[in-house]
Amino acid sequence: MTEHDALRDQRKSSGLTQSELSRLSGVSVRTIRHIESGHVARPRHESVRRLFAVLGPPATRALSVDVLGPLVVRRGGVLPISSPQQRALAGLLALQPNRIVSHAETVDVLWGHTPPATHRELLYAIVSRLRRHLGDTAIETTGSGYRLNVEPDRVDLCRFAEQSARAQEGGDPQAFTEALGLWRGPVLADLPEALRRHPRALSLQQQRIETAVAFADRAFPGRAAAVLPWLAELAEIEPWHEELHARLILLLADTGRQADSIFAYQRIRDRLDRDLGLLPGPALKRAHESVLRQEVPRADDADRYGTGRW
Numbered sequence: 470m471t472e473h474d475a476l477r478d479q480r481k482s483s484g485l486t487q488s489e490l491s492r493l494s495g496v497s498v499r500t501i502r503h504i505e506s507g508h509v510a511r512p513r514h515e516s517v518r519r520l521f522a523v524l525g526p527p528a529t530r531a532l533s534v535d536v537l538g539p540l541v542v543r544r545g546g547v548l549p550i551s552s553p554q555q556r557a558l559a560g561l562l563a564l565q566p567n568r569i570v571s572h573a574e575t576v577d578v579l580w581g582h583t584p585p586a587t588h589r590e591l592l593y594a595i596v597s598r599l600r601r602h603l604g605d606t607a608i609e610t611t612g613s614g615y616r617l618n619v620e621p622d623r624v625d626l627c628r629f630a631e632q633s634a635r636a637q638e639g640g641d642p643q644a645f646t647e648a649l650g651l652w653r654g655p656v657l658a659d660l661p662e663a664l665r666r667h668p669r670a671l672s673l674q675q676q677r678i679e680t681a682v683a684f685a686d687r688a689f690p691g692r693a694a695a696v697l698p699w700l701a702e703l704a705e706i707e708p709w710h711e712e713l714h715a716r717l718i719l720l721l722a723d724t725g726r727q728a729d730s731i732f733a734y735q736r737i738r739d740r741l742d743r744d745l746g747l748l749p750g751p752a753l754k755r756a757h758e759s760v761l762r763q764e765v766p767r768a769d770d771a772d773r774y775g776t777g778r779w
Contacts, residue, residue: 476501476504476505476517476520476521476524477505479521479524479546480501480505480524482546483524483546483547484546484547484549485524485547485549487501487502487505490520490523490524492539492659493523493538493539493541493547493653493659494519494520494522494523494538494653495519495538495539495653495654496516496519496520500512500516501520504516504517504520515698518650519653522535522651522653523535523541523547523653524546524547531544531620531623532544532603532604532607532619532620532623533619533623533624534559534563534566534617534619534623534624534625535624535625535653536560536563536564536624536625536626536656536657536670536673537625537626537629537651537652537653537654537656537673538652538653538654538655538656538658539653539654539657539658539659539660540556540559540560540563540657540659540660542559542563542602542603544602544603544604548602548603550599550602552595552598553661554579554595555595555598555599555602556659556660557578557579557660557661557663557664558575558578558579558595558596558599558615559599559603559617560657560660560664561574561575561578561664561667562608562615562616562617563617563619563624563626564626564656564657564664564667564669564670565617565669566617566619566621566624566626566627567616567617567618567619567621568616569611569613569614569615569616570614570615570616571613571614572592572613572614572615574614575592575614575615576588576592577663578661578663578664578667579592579595581663596608596610596615606618607619625651626673628651629648629651629652629673629676629677630676632644632647632648632651633648633676633679633680635648636648636680636683636684637679637680637683640687642684642687642695645680645683645684645687645696646695648680649677649680649681649684649699652677655670655674655706656670656673656674657670674706677703678703678707678710678713681696681699681700681703681713681716682712682713682716684696684699685700685716685717685719685720686716688720688723693719693720693721693723693724694724696720697717697720697721697724700713700716700717700720701717704717704733708737708740708744709737709740709741709744709745711737711741711749711750711752711753712752714733714734714737714753715752715753715755715756716756717733718730718733718734718753718756718757718760719756719759719760721733722759722760722763727760727763730760731757731760731761734749734753734756734757734760737749737753738753
């Protein structure tokens with residue numbers, strides 16, 4: 470079976486339209502259509518990776534939940550959970566797998582500070598219906614709240630934490646790539662702000678930045694191309710993060726894109742001034758000066774360019 474046949478068959482068996490798969494994976498509908506029709510003989514590896522990250526292996530019946538991007542829940546295929554409140558509850562529980570999430574936090578996420586008078590009955594109904602999708606034992610009810618029972622290696626945030634720790638400990642470029650490759654977009658990108666701004670979601674995004682920065686610090690000299698796509702994507706999501714943008718400026722210069730590097734500095738300098746009323750900090754200034762002097766960081770520049778000094 471060819472790659473385009475496998476993609477089409479697996480998408481259909483999961484019950485997803487091309488538009489739904491596009492939303493969940495971050496790959497355009499046009500690209501999906503061209504891959505499935507065979508019009509693209511050699512599709513981009515990153516596009517294929519993102520698509521099958523959503524579709525997953527068709528044979529497994531174990532519950533898996535991905536939150537590093539739009540919410541994806543699978544059990545032998547993507548589960549079509551259409552109810553916004555059921556999706557919100559699944560996302561909240563998946564942010565804290567195998568931990569009890571209190572009734573108070575659940576109510577706050579689903580209804581905010583003004584829950585309806587019948588919120589207890591409504592919550593009971595939402596949990597019951599979500600169990601029908603996930604399986605009877607997936608959501609455990611306790612005296613203080615609810616717990617999602619799922620194997621850690623079936624939750625992408627757990628795999629990311631493990632891969633990130635291994636990458637930063639050993640400095641293996643492949644481990645960095647695998648850790649960052651688990652991300653399809655912001656945490657729970659298709660769910661309400663209460664979940665996107667949840668402390669756990671913000672903590673995961675910070676870990677993503679730290680992983681990308683650590684990868685960048687190990688990319689000097691001459692290996693910037695491997696990390697540059699991750700930094701560029703994150704820089705769009707984090708427009709004021711100075712340490713992140715400082716690495717982007719240096720890596721652009723290291724790949725010979727001097728003009729793009731200078732433009733990247735000017736963009737964040739102007740953005741800091743316009744949006745926050747701030748001047749560039751030490752990290753951005755050092756990066757800009759290094760580019761102007763055409764200095765390329767060396768392996769023994771760890772103290773200067775490492776995370777502890779930026």
